[in-house]
Amino acid sequence: MKAILCKAFGPPESLVFEDVASPAPGPGEAVVSVKAASVNFPDVLIIENKYQLKPPLPFSPGSELAGIVKAVGEGVTHVKPGDRVMAITGYGAFAEEVKTEARRMLAIPPGMDFATAAAFGLTYATSEHALVDRGALKAGETLLVLGAAGGVGLAAIEIGKILGARVIACASTDEKLAVCRAHGADETINYATEDFRERVKALTGGAGADVVYDPVGGPYTEPALRSIAWRGRLLVVGFAAGEIPKIPLNLTLLKGCSIVGVFWGDWARREPAHFAEAMARLDRWYADGKLKPHISATFPLERAGDALTLMASRKVTGKVVLTVG
Helix, strand or coil, X not given: CEXXXXXXXXXXXXXXEEECCCCCCCCCEEEEEEEEEEECHHHHHHHCCCCCCCCCCCXXXXXXXXXXXXXXXXXCCCCCCCCEEEEECCCCCCECEEEEEHHHEEECCCCCCHHHHHCCHHHHHHHHHHHHHHCCCCCCCEEEECCCCEHHHHHHHHHHHHCCCEEEEEECCHHHHHHHHHCCCCEEEECXXXXXXXXXXXXXXXXXXXXXXECCCHHXXXXXXXXXXXXXXXXXXCCCCCCCCCCCCHHHHHHCCEEEECCHHXXXXXXXXXXXXXXXXXXXXXXXXXXXXXXXXXXXXXHHHHHHHHHHCCCCCEEEEEECC
């Protein structure tokens, strides 16, 4: 079988597409014939050795896939060959066949195709955990979403609306903001052309946002924190801008607010029962038509480097998906 390999840390163009041995499942494991794999920003970071997860070289990037179970190892009972599954793997998903722990596999909801399944789990699970568990977003509150046109951003908009919040979406182009409005944003801010803090002040009557969803970091975090409401919650989701901001902690005192870390992967590992509940809730919302994953581009597996370059250039809205076969 073939796989995308990172043999040395570097940019997307350094990846290779090569033949590798087909994997065999061990105890508690299963092998999936991959039909689709989605591209996430951590995939850009992991091949450059800039992510907290550091797999040994060589490895395949890719943290999320959908496909059909090919084989299962000893002790695996909840999936069987022929099952349609999606899985969040951390890395390794950019391959024709992938071996992973069977406990990571979830049944694809009825009516969901492979591309959508590959684009569903990580972004929606991250945003659900952030807004429900970490941010305690309540109906009637105002949610400010940074990087709102990305995968987790659009998921946050949709989930925020389900929870009854007023959602303000922030992005860098009017085209991206149009996508945000299509996914339910009530108001938008173009932080490339508008005065960010003045716009937040105007849209909230001076009160500020109750919850800030921040997957961007860099130069946007501090202005967002300065625009937060009394007792607000700033959710630290990621650093797509590339810079980890340094925050003046006096702002938390003056605002009576909280800065809350969102580490979905470790939460899912440490609290599997709560993770299962969250995924079941997301499946119900999808079945009810409340969640609509946005796939802006697809590439064949061998062009994973092109897909990652598009992601790194911040030109993606929603998700990019690799197709196999």
